[in-house]
Amino acid sequence: MASPPLAAAAAGSGVEASSGSEETGTVPPDRDLAALFEQAAERLPALLPTASKEQLLYLYARFKQMTEKRGKESKTAFGGPVVSSLYQEETIREEDKNIFDYCRENNIDYVTKAIQSKKVDVNAADEEGRALLHWACDRGHKELVTVLLQHAADVNSQDGEGQTALHYAAACEFLDIVELLLKSGANPTLRDQEGCLPEEVTDCKAITSALQQHTAGKT
Template identity: 25%
Template sequence: MDRLVKPDVKEVEMIFEKTDEKCSATFRLTNLMHAMAVAVSLTTTNPSSPFSIDIPLSTIPPLSSSTYTISLSHLSDNGRLFSTAPEAVAVVTSMLLAGKSHNCDDLRRLFLKPGPHVFNDAVIPVSVVGPHFAEFLISNHIPRSRSLLNKAISRCLPSQLTDLLTYAVECGNAESVAVLIDAGADSNSKDSNGKSLVPLAIRAGNEINVVKVLLASGCVIENKVDLVLHEAAAANRVDLMRLLLEFIGEDDADVDSVNHEGRTPIHVAALHGHVDVIRYCVSMGGNPNVVDRKGWTPLHCAASEGQLRAVESLLAECGCDAKRAVDREGKTAFAVAMENGHVELGDLLHWGDVLFRAARVGDVHGMASCLTVGGADVNGRDQNGWTALHWAALKGKVKSVEVLIDNGAEVDPVDEVGYTPLRCAVESGHLQVALFLVARGSCATLDTIKASKGLFAPPRLLDSFGKLTKHVL
């Protein structure tokens, strides 16, 4: 004889409904013996199992059946246990002498003594099924969840599978996304706005593999509807932009595509301060000067949110002309920044330019206003790497030079090709400015002194300059 009892199922399936309630399932064991009662011991094969059995020890009369309930407590406490071995109920039996009663202690002692009287009758697999348990597995990223999830969704309707796919995309669970698509979930399902699952995957977070799985499954992107490049720009995901542009193809890929506000991905990146995205879009042919329906350039967008690094990046890409662009209300990016309280952008967007102009023409009052009221950076540089002091020296504006130095200007700033304000003054023939700069601490170089030899200037000034710079020779 190989067994004493027979289970009525090959597998126990529990339908899990709510995460804060227990779920349970029943199964029946039938005693196959005609004249003898059978003792039954039921245990879970996994020592750390979250399942419990209502009657772990019992007796079944001859040719009779008994029903047992196996339960699963709520998952918020026990979810981690699903990373262990597969769940099953081990059915162990032993024959009992007729007419003799046994209590639980007697039965326990009976099964503690191994021998020919003990039979391993069955191992009944236990699984949890239904969309609620599938959601639990997806959201908790349970290890070994592929087999668990496949079982959990085996009783799901097609519509439930697609709902679960959307949930898996939201959770950024690439493995679950693949399992659900293989099981028949519709990877081309749309939301109420007609968008595919790809924008949702981008918004979900850092899992690029979710997007890869969706694209590999045949998910169709309609860029004008899905605006996937805008979504990737908002998420600061250059890697996704590369992937999407490659997938969409050259004919449909357009980094200057616009949303309902007329904004490109560069606008979106500027609003969020995503400098890497701005640079990438420009490198792919994107226009950083496109205006939206309000007449805003990306620079307006960055200025409105006080995105300093984005402002700097856009000025590097667009040049200073971008500062003068006005929206439909006649506002520059500077005006937008000031309206929104981002005074720290004033120097970059306006006061720096005013300071340079004032330094060039010798407008001392204008310079003072820029430095005290506008907060302009006295050592700020233009696109050529020149400071206001370079320009004042070049134009021979002694008063401008004096005001700038008195307000903290560096005396010897060097531009991209090695020019200092002193050299600008000398090569422009403004030795009076050169003398003033040397007197205030500027250090003459050999190139500067050589340049002064060819100048037509009053001997007195040349002699003075030579005496002040004799230590260089």
């Protein structure tokens, strides 16, 4: 791509970076970037209908990186419905779908048959290292999570950024899935590449408590 989608979105929104405050004549670069990001994100819904799949994947990754960094500083969760909505807005032709598309749309029957027929490895990962279990947890598909675990999905598999299914379920605040993962052997002490535990990527007190109690029970 000639230019990153977020940069293009910011430019198309008519946003211009501040030239500086009246007092100092300068604005910290991080404030400029944060403002541009927020305004680009506001414009994003209007651009989704014309965005390609590659552009949506790029936006997903960039949004996730931005919100993860915030999560480390203030426990604002990454992932979750806001990120997932990028895919919900996309219409994919049936003949173009892959196993991850069927997982995201919670097509339990298709995913189950594909795994049982050995056409798909239950632990297969996408280009970002996300397994089917990561996606099912990200979308809150508890029944599908159960099916994947029954078919020997690696509950502690880490994606390209070191995040486990627990990170995804915790960040998206799906307490029932967090509890299911813990009962299935998920390790709450695994850190991602940013050094964050699953309990550190959520604002949900019930999830934090469940993860901490489980960890304490193992020591």
